[in-house]
Amino acid sequence: MAELPDLTVFANILSRMFKNKVLEKLDVTVPKKLNVKVQELQSALEGCILESVERAGKTLQFHFSGENVLGLHLMLRGELVELSEDKTPKFQIMAFHFEKGKGFAVIDMLKQATATLHPLKAAAPDALEITKEDFTALVAKKHTIIKTLLMDQKSLRGIGNSYADEILYHACVSPFSTASAIPQWDVDKIFKSIDIVLNTAIKEIALANGNELAGELKDFMKIHNAALKVTSNGDVIKRDKIGGRTTYYTQAQQLFL
DNA sequence: ATGCATGTTCCCGG
DNA sequence: TCCGGGAACATGCA
Known part of the structure; x- marks a missing residue:
């Protein structure tokens, strides 16, 4: 995984x-x-x-x-x-x-x-390389649920089920929000959260792994984590399915429809 | 022992 | 055309 x-x-x-x-x-x-x-x-x-x-x-x-x-x-x-x-x-x-x-x-x-x-070069931008302008345009034109969009490899490459939850939790946006309905301010927050969450995880995993290729799976997840009942703020962690995958979120994450 | 997890593809229906 | 839902894949884990 x-x-x-x-x-x-x-x-x-x-x-x-x-x-x-x-x-x-x-x-x-x-x-x-x-x-x-x-x-x-x-x-x-x-x-x-x-x-x-x-x-x-x-x-x-x-x-x-x-x-x-x-x-x-x-x-x-x-x-x-x-x-x-x-x-x-x-x-x-x-x-x-x-x-x-x-x-x-x-x-x-x-x-x-x-x-x-000799893989074909993918058309979609990488999650760590997409520009703010391109991300904003992408979110504005899609009417799907934001979590589904973040995980859509044809739109944005690299984000899977668990980091999609982590990013939206960090940005305080509900995973059920309709992408095109999210205000610019919050789209900016999601854009920043992608960078922060992924790069923080890279640093933590690099530190934990050293030179171990696989290593044991360290659990750095703040919300996509079956062992947790509440967040560090004490908010109850809720579970639902999006795209058949378990989605972890809290009521505090803003829903835009 | 039962069911859940995980990414992608494909198929169906609104 | 876009979007969501479900199945399938094989095995380990709680």
Whole structure:
């Protein structure tokens, strides 16, 4: 359940560990989500140098020498694990073997993690890159529920169910608000909250993880957290479904319809 | 033991 | 055309 902040941290850790290393071997255990044949993927990437790892939306982008790019989406339950000698991790999807026996694997018990060779550049802006003007225009033209809009990857990339709740809680706007009905002042607040909530989480997770790729899931959530009954203010945390997903919010969050 | 969690896609209906 | 709702995916956890 890696979300945007986790992925940003993973990208940084992978860069530290494998940047400028040669990918000696790429094992594909579960090829069903690949956009190319296993052999095509291997011949494109094996022998290449990993030049950078970046996050884009909810994906990681591995940039290899020779203009080769691999996109990776972990979907619901995908995880990254560092490889230890001679042991294939349980639920392995693919394994990246670099020099000196070092490497990492993608694991996913749902087998839904998706690797894409030469992914198309996404049209929608990333949640951490969108400008205030573009965000304002986006919110103004959509008549859907604000939480649904924040999570719509075709509109804005990178925000999932739990951080959508965290952002709207931080901005004090009800997740049930109609996007186009939200006043400019509050749209500005949401825009700022996206930046603050995500970047704060990145810092906290980076600190907690160190160089651990997966690490245990630290719970930094202030509202999207099943263990909490009330917020730090003492407001009762309510639960509802939006888009089939559990949504946590309080009565104090302003509703605009 | 039952049901919930999580992202995406696809299908149906208003 | 836009929007919402539900199912499906496989497994671990409370």
